[in-house]
Amino acid sequence: MRIKFRIIPLPLQKYDAVIPRMPPQFPKLPELKENAKKLSSGYSGELKVDYHLGMLVNSYTILDDVYLHIHGSNFQIDSLVVTNHAIFIVEAKNYKGTITFDTVLKQLIRSDGKIESGFEYPITQVENQTYHLRNWLQHHNLSHIPIFYVVAIADPETVIKVDGNREEIGKVVAHAARIPKMIRDKDDAFAQAGKPKIEDYKIGKLILRECRDFDINVMRHHEITREDLLPGVICSGCGMRGMKRIHGGWLCKKCRQKSHNAHRNDLANYLLLYGSITNKECMWLLGLTSRSTATRILQKSGLVYVKECKCWTKRRK
Ligand SMILES: [Zn+2]
Known part of the structure; x- marks a missing residue:
């Protein structure tokens, strides 16, 4: 069952509220538009991944857009799938063109055919999320639950390449359509090994109760005043x-x-x-x-x- 649904991210809603009220020559307008574009692209990637995760709703408990707090820091997870034996962190990524995971230098390079650009390494990102989630579970006396992560590449046309250890990346990175099977296979392996079952719905509900809303004060962040608005x-x-x-x-x-x-x-x-x-x-x-x-x-x-x-x-x- 899906017990938490994705909404348009609050910061994106705010950018969409501010941008139409900016004078066309406002110096910060390009920066606002760029941020809105990034958020919007991320959001549309997340929706594509949600569609595929929908295949799991009858078997497991799914929460979209999880934002939790532990030991003074907040962490955000695109989707959490609580299966019968483990919790899976799903990080959605929406890239155009070809992406290369460099497993030695831990960097992600995207190429659109002409220009190469660097991005935050998604594996580092999900490792950090895992660290925070593990602390969070520990705090709630749930440290026995195994955590896994997968990076879901939203666009089926994105070409995934690896510079270095292909197997390592192949285990945790895949196009979104493959993610449900990866999760199901792992969960089935736990069942076959006779691992104890967890109460996925109950754990999902506990997480849901603790979820906060991720938000940014867009006006303060960009130092825009009310006088700047039309x-x-x-x-x-x-x-x-x-x-x-x-x-x-x-x-x-x-x-x-x-x-x-x-x-x-x-x-x-x-x-x-x-x-x-x-x-x-x-x-x-x-x-x-x-x-x-x-x-x-x-x-x-x-x-x-x-x-x-x-x-x-x-x-x-
Ligand atoms: Zn009109």
Whole structure:
């Protein structure tokens, strides 16, 4: 059973909220776009791997996007598969072209046919995750559970090469489609060896309870202030910013699209970035001239008013 599902990573949601509000000449815009592109590519790779791991849902317990805390540090794992005898860390990698694992220098080189670029060595990455997970399990009196890792190459067209020990890499790196069988074979071998079974669902639930949300304060990270953002309701039809308020709704001056609730997305994105919004900020964000219209919109958006900060925020779950 899959007991934790992947959502669009919060930092990516934040980049997607900020980028359309940047002036085209803003010096940090290319850097923001580059980060968003990387996160988006990683996310789409993870989704591809999730699809293949779906083959295991009837036999094992699966958690996507696990983010845990132990001894003062946090660690993130793309997918965890808790089988009948062990836990498997699955790290999804989305590369285009040819990748070469250099097992001596512990580096990953990607080539797109013209340019070679270096990347963090995925094996080192999963070894670190294993180390943290082992500590975490120990802390929860589960140190008897064996941990394994696999690196799943999301794109079937990526050519995998090895410079050095091919066998070593072949055991832990594979295209995503091969991963379910690798996990199943290993688990079956444990069963045949008469190893004790573990309660995969119960362990999965324990991990789920301890999971946190991975997040970045994108604004602070890039030193972007509110003054750097441009206001206006963004049209979902053509992407233009600055829809005009008409009776009970919004009109796009460019593509003439009309909408009753075009502002909802802009409000949600603002709350994603700042956690709360004042009436004045709402007027600025939506380009409203009337204070009472802003109040009405905020009231109708299912937000709650907090007296202490004179601001509106999401209802707590
Ligand atoms: Zn439009």
